[in-house]
Amino acid sequence: MNSRPITEDDLNAFVDRRLDPGRQAEVAAYLDAHPEVAKRIEGYARQRDQLRTLLRPIADEPIPPELNVRRLVELQERPSRSNWWAAAAAAIVLTVFSGASGWMLRGMSEPPLQGVASLGHEAVDNYAVYTPDRLHPVELRAVASNELVDWVSQRLGRRVEIPNLEASGYRFMGGRVVATPHGPAALFMYDNDHGVRLVMLSRPMAVDQGAPMQPVSQGDVSGFSWAAKGMGYSLVGPADSQTLHPIADEVRRQVSSAA
Amino acid sequence: MGTIMTDMTQFLEPLIPALRRYARALLRDRTAADDLVQDCLERAIAHWSQRRAGGDARSWVFTILHNLAMTELKRKAARSSDVNFESVEAELPAPPSQEDGLRYRELLGALAALPQDQRAVVLLVSVEDLSYADAAKVLGIPLGTVMSRLSRAREKLFKSVNEHSAGPAEQSHLRRVK
Numbered sequence: 001m002n003s004r005p006i007t008e009d010d011l012n013a014f015v016d017r018r019l020d021p022g023r024q025a026e027v028a029a030y031l032d033a034h035p036e037v038a039k040r041i042e043g044y045a046r047q048r049d050q051l052r053t054l055l056r057p058i059a060d061e062p063i064p065p066e067l068n069v070r071r072l073v074e075l076q077e078r079p080s081r082s083n084w085w086a087a088a089a090a091a092i093v094l095t096v097f098s099g100a101s102g103w104m105l106r107g108m109s110e111p112p113l114q115g116v117a118s119l120g121h122e123a124v125d126n127y128a129v130y131t132p133d134r135l136h137p138v139e140l141r142a143v144a145s146n147e148l149v150d151w152v153s154q155r156l157g158r159r160v161e162i163p164n165l166e167a168s169g170y171r172f173m174g175g176r177v178v179a180t181p182h183g184p185a186a187l188f189m190y191d192n193d194h195g196v197r198l199v200m201l202s203r204p205m206a207v208d209q210g211a212p213m214q215p216v217s218q219g220d221v222s223g224f225s226w227a228a229k230g231m232g233y234s235l236v237g238p239a240d241s242q243t244l245h246p247i248a249d250e251v252r253r254q255v256s257s258a259a
Numbered sequence: 260m261g262t263i264m265t266d267m268t269q270f271l272e273p274l275i276p277a278l279r280r281y282a283r284a285l286l287r288d289r290t291a292a293d294d295l296v297q298d299c300l301e302r303a304i305a306h307w308s309q310r311r312a313g314g315d316a317r318s319w320v321f322t323i324l325h326n327l328a329m330t331e332l333k334r335k336a337a338r339s340s341d342v343n344f345e346s347v348e349a350e351l352p353a354p355p356s357q358e359d360g361l362r363y364r365e366l367l368g369a370l371a372a373l374p375q376d377q378r379a380v381v382l383l384v385s386v387e388d389l390s391y392a393d394a395a396k397v398l399g400i401p402l403g404t405v406m407s408r409l410s411r412a413r414e415k416l417f418k419s420v421n422e423h424s425a426g427p428a429e430q431s432h433l434r435r436v437k
Contacts, residue, residue: 009406012413016384018391043417047366048385054363055386058283059276066297067279069271073264073304 006030011037015044115208116232120216120225122180123201123234126187127221130176131197138174138189148175152186156204158231160186161258163200163251170198170247182206198237198244200251205232213248215241224248228256267304274317275300277387278324284382285328286335287371295331299324318393325379325397332375362420369419377412380405 006027013019014027031038065071113121130137140148145162152160155177162172170190178187178201185203205227213226216236223236223244233255235248278299282292302323303310310319370378376398383394384405391409395402 008410012406012409013391015413040414040417043421044413047413047416047420050363050366051370051381052386054367055280055284058280061276061279063275063279064293066293067275067300069268069275069300069304070264072297072300073267076301076304 011041012044015041015048115205116211116214116225116227116234117216118182119180119201119203119205119227119232119234120214120223120236121218122182122185122203123199123223123225123236124216124218124221126178126185126201127197127199127236130178130187130189131199137197138187139176141174142172144174145172152177155184156186156202158204160202160231161255162188163254165190165198165247165250168247168250169193173197196238198235198239198247201234201236203232205230208232213252217241226252228252231255263307267307270316271300271303271320274320278320281321281382281387282324282328284370284386285375285379286331291331295324295327298327302327315393315396318389318396321383321387321389321393321397322399329375365420366416369416372419373412373415377408377415380408381412381416384409 004026010019010023010027014024014031017024019027031041140151149160149162152175162175164172169192171192173189173191175186175188177184179185180201180203182203182205185201188200188202190198190200208227209230211225211227211232213224216223216225216234220238221236222239222241223234224241225232225234226248227233233251235244235251237244275296278296279293282295282299283289286292286295299320303320310316370381373381379398380394383389383397384391389397391402391405395405398405400408
């Protein structure tokens, strides 16, 4: 005991019972001999116990579902918020790349598509790029329909009307001007209560100035394309052709009565 | 994947009560504290391969939580600098009995009034039972600094509560101490 003086560190370790038994006994003997220090150290020990008592109920509370480890692990296995941009970028790159390889294959094996057949594939390609976009699926929203009509009509060089598909259960979301191998086209997007999106693509036609409705299908996307009075139209979506056919008929009826 | 899932669950789940307690005692806000614990668990899961083996794994998770808490407290301090004693009572559990109420409130007030780094040492050592060495790792400070902060913190807690309630209350403490 007379070899090592008692330090404040010893006193705190005594409170936390972190001393080896020999030193613990030395500190106890010191405290017996120094009542003022003993009073303070007893106070430390008492407050330590009080804090533990006071905070114990927090640790006894049932764990809220947000802190379920299994669930948190499962959530991380899906793309998280921070990974979303990377995933979105990868999706777009894949679309562009597969589109490019498709064009190369098409060029080697068959003559380039023209007319209404080409228009259908342009609609499918634009559908693949713009409908999964969560932030900017359209450039001008439905509220700016007048501005949109002016814009696309000016770029396409002729008046373009926006078909109304409410009766078929699809609301107009908005649209934009997009590029095709045959010049600018108008893209109009619609959705229904289940989040299903449809795209209508329209552009002036050099070939097939008038053509009957014909189906287009590429992967999970299908639809119908036709041309009338020099304008081509293509309506595509994820729905099967039986659902899309009457909607395409409705679009054709509206644009032919407006033209 | 199944085994890693089991490992993570078996290791992290038993820590959650202590993590919630530490976070709430530091932030004094139940929702903010649980958000922090969720954030901490997500990071522990995402960086699972970086955990240290053995007893260190517990201090690894506490380190993640502590750093998140310090960031959150700095963010809060930027908005308002005063210590809110009302929220201490609102967010921490009620004392076990009426007669202990005053003493507990004073102790909580004194704890809340400590500088953050001293409060963290007291909570890790006195409440969460971390060794001094583990506390040093969690706080990223030398062992000697842990000891000096602990010493200062305990001295302040003792002084502030005894200054306010010397007398009968103190007598009853002394009788309780063996």
